[in-house]
Amino acid sequence: MITRPVPSLEAARPQDYPHSLTDGVSATDVPFEPEAHWSVPWLLAQRVSRSGDRPLVARRSPLGGGWRNVSARAFGDEVAQVAAGLISMGLEPGQRVGIMARTSYSWFLLDMAIARAGLVSVPIYETSSAEQVRWIVSDAQVRLVVTETGAMSDLVHEASREVDHEVQVMALDADAVANLIEVGRSVGLAQVDERSEALRCDDLYSIIYTSGTTGRPKGVELTHRNAVGIPHHGVRYLPAVLRGSEVRLLLFLPLAHVYARCLQLLSLAGDGVVGHTPDVSTLLADMQSFAPSYVLAVPRVLEKIYNAADAAAGSGARLRLFRWASRVAIAYSRSLDTPQGPSRALRSSRVLADRLVYRRIRALLGPNARFVISGGGPLGERLGHFYRGIGLVILEGYGLTETIGPVCVNATWLNKIGTVGPPVCGNQIRVSPEGEVETRGLGVFSAYHNDPEATAAAFTADGWFRTGDLGTVDEDGHVRLTGRKKEIIVTAGGKNVAPSLLEDRLRGHPLVSQVVVVGDGEPFVSALITLDAEMLPQWLHNHGLPKMGVSEAASHPRVLAALDRAVARTNEVVSRAESIRTYRVLTTDFTETNGLLTPSLKVRRTEVLRAHGEVVSQIYASSGKGPTEG
Template identity: 50%
Template structure:
């Protein structure tokens, strides 16, 4: 359903869509046997209304903050829409949050009622609530029947009372507070209004109508709903009538995609990298890696040729058709066989993978945005995508590039400020323009290319400015590499810290005819190091010699959300890595070995 950009609030969009799709499936979730259960528009509306009545019966007041701490599942979305229907303000909390993070968010947002997924979450929350200064009064456990209990309590609330609550918020009213995942410092609460969401949805529908409105349009949502991107997508899909499938466990994403058969794949670059690398490793294990790489080359060249005036040659079309039959069709099958579109955000995907996926029939539309811009300010239009860019501005957003390359933004989608933090708001919004902290360039047609983070620019001892993302993105594309942090601020040359992908290692070793080995053993193996040298050398081709990696170290452990080196949205906490691995970084510069190649 095309949204009314003048709609009063989020639920006006969603309930209209559910009414239009009353007898059609709008959401699907899995049971204990991973079988899909369908929910129609009428069923979704009834369930949300019943839960909203329960919230009202429990005394949730209009404008009150209510917390949700849960993985991405059907119940999360029901609670989200029910809280909005009750006229309250949902405040998401990452399900991986620590007690101190729970304490900060619930205190800052004055959350009195918190819905958590598990007993383990509840135990942490109860420790927080035991503090006499905590506002937390009620902790409800989803896995212990919190939602059916709300439905039962709401039986005494009338439809009229619910309608009054649902219609109460206006466009300028606060819709939610989303706390940044915190790559540095304490998370800031980003205040987003109903107008922010309505404007965004109208703009996105204008850019990718065919993606959202094609017959049977659907996607599997696995990105955490505590993150602004997944949250915007949740509302966008519900308002558009696009079917949402919920995947609480990211490890099940690929098999869920296979059985759900979406038309749209929504993911972060790491997922697209892993699908490609897994396919290559399977080919290597079967002794067909050369065929796979040949097929991948045809896919990339075919996609690149689509961007030329002449298009693919007849010979290339034949090679591509053969490659599709031999290899590419199998990857398409892994993705469910129906996907024609993909949206990638959070970090750069890279032209190589963009062209590879388009070469097998899946057009990846990269986008860009921050929590402060309600997750999206740019997206590649479906009818004119440019691989390697994050697309054009969403209608309603204004963009300009500052003299130092920083991307500045303003418009209806822009947040209204940081919660209880006027100093940070004043620093971020100057003369009406939000200073993104990202560095980029914009071409004559308005397509934006991101080159890095302003605060992450490395200035070597020789005065050379280096954007680490260029090298990091290319190195992460190598099958063995999981993460990469480029270093060298104030140093004589550029170095890097690399981690090994534990999931990819066994298949890579098998494909190379090597025995099984641990990461610690692999790091010391000459053959493995030779290939890492080659990967670094390939990455260096994208930059000048002064910007190239001269030395690197392979760390014994990967960066994960659990060990504190990745945010829940899978971004590296650079400051934490630089601090904790300062000895490893200094060791890179213990001797000036700039002329000894990349080997440390």
């Protein structure tokens, strides 16, 4: 048990952050102190002052698939013009403006303009229901919502009928940005500057409503201290990733989620160029044309890339080659963590595997990708070692909406696969006697909006935030997560089971899309499995089976036999009491649309159990003999 703050790398002064292991670290228990003048507009002004004529944003050309650079100064000027428009609409300092739009240049522009005008941004997922919109607009007292389309504007209008204040709505596809710039011409730049300069680090920057896996979303109040502190020190912690004229990041995850939002702020604090693409169907092509130097991904995306490569290998010699290359990559990566390092034979095998296999996989991420930042869920050691073994630097991190991004991140110079790294950038970590990870520091939020009871429950008596995650900390200060506290399954026999370990391993099979392990209060552990509709046709072809849909495949003997083997391999890492004894294959996947996935692709476990409660009941009402269709 750890009863004191872990001495952590973030406690070194910014200039002392090492570029390699040989540089050394000066560690204390004192976190960074914020400066009173910190604000998001100040962060933008710093970028303009530092490199105003160099590109900050690459904006997709409307005439083709190319990208047009926008300098930091030009972007800053446009931000000021939009901010003037917001002021001209009568919005007072501290009032809330919602953004309900796709990840795009316009989203970035609006977010910066809202802050520049001394207002508070409130992201709303474009997939939100009318009830969710109504709750957010009412709870946050949102005065203006800028939507992507007229259809979304109609939804907001309808949802706002019952709130007790006036809500204005503008749509990007109806020239919202141009209209704001036009009406802002009557507002002088001095008035915009006055709003920005009045901001202090503890003023509210944004209220982000947790996508949540259970219950009504809570509004997380994030200050300018949070929004500036992590990026300001983050670029000093990871200079190889975030510093330099060649740094490029292509964002495709929703900016309404704190993960992508934080990386956008990191791009602002660093030297690189950020681009946006909202359409994942064109993501691979966009990666080629934009050529990011580092990639922001959630584990499910990395799983899909691996599974697609496995499926594309087909069968026979090509499949054996891919599987051999995969084993070499994992073995090579593991050997990097040993005193002796890779053997000569293993190095030779990796050179051959790189020529035959790895180069093609790396190329999927674009011609310049060197780093992959993984967050939003556990990556798992198998995938972590695979990607490091093929030549990508995997920087797995850990954070929550309540910490505006990373609490911990693996560094380029001290990277432990299977951990989420040490606490960074003014954050500290400790583990409670019950095994819960607790944190405090520069990135940690101050309160849940309009919810003092939830706020009080979220913090310990001495001011540490209870993350709800279970974990341990090793001798180097690296954090290893073991599961969500509220998701731990306790079987009827009293065995504690962390479902994430089983779920992560089983999702590694090409046929599997999602997994939910169940068994709380029951005599044994079981699982609900969904099939990956995208991978299924290739898998069927590789195994000499005719085309069939998910419903038919869910009960096909050959498919079930493959899943039996996958479950057996998954069970090898746990005791019999923790192993999956039976499972059911569902004929519908979990999606954002049906409410079973969050926008960051996390499973809404409570909603899944509610939607498929009858299937779970059938599992435990039966004898538990083998799989059947659900």
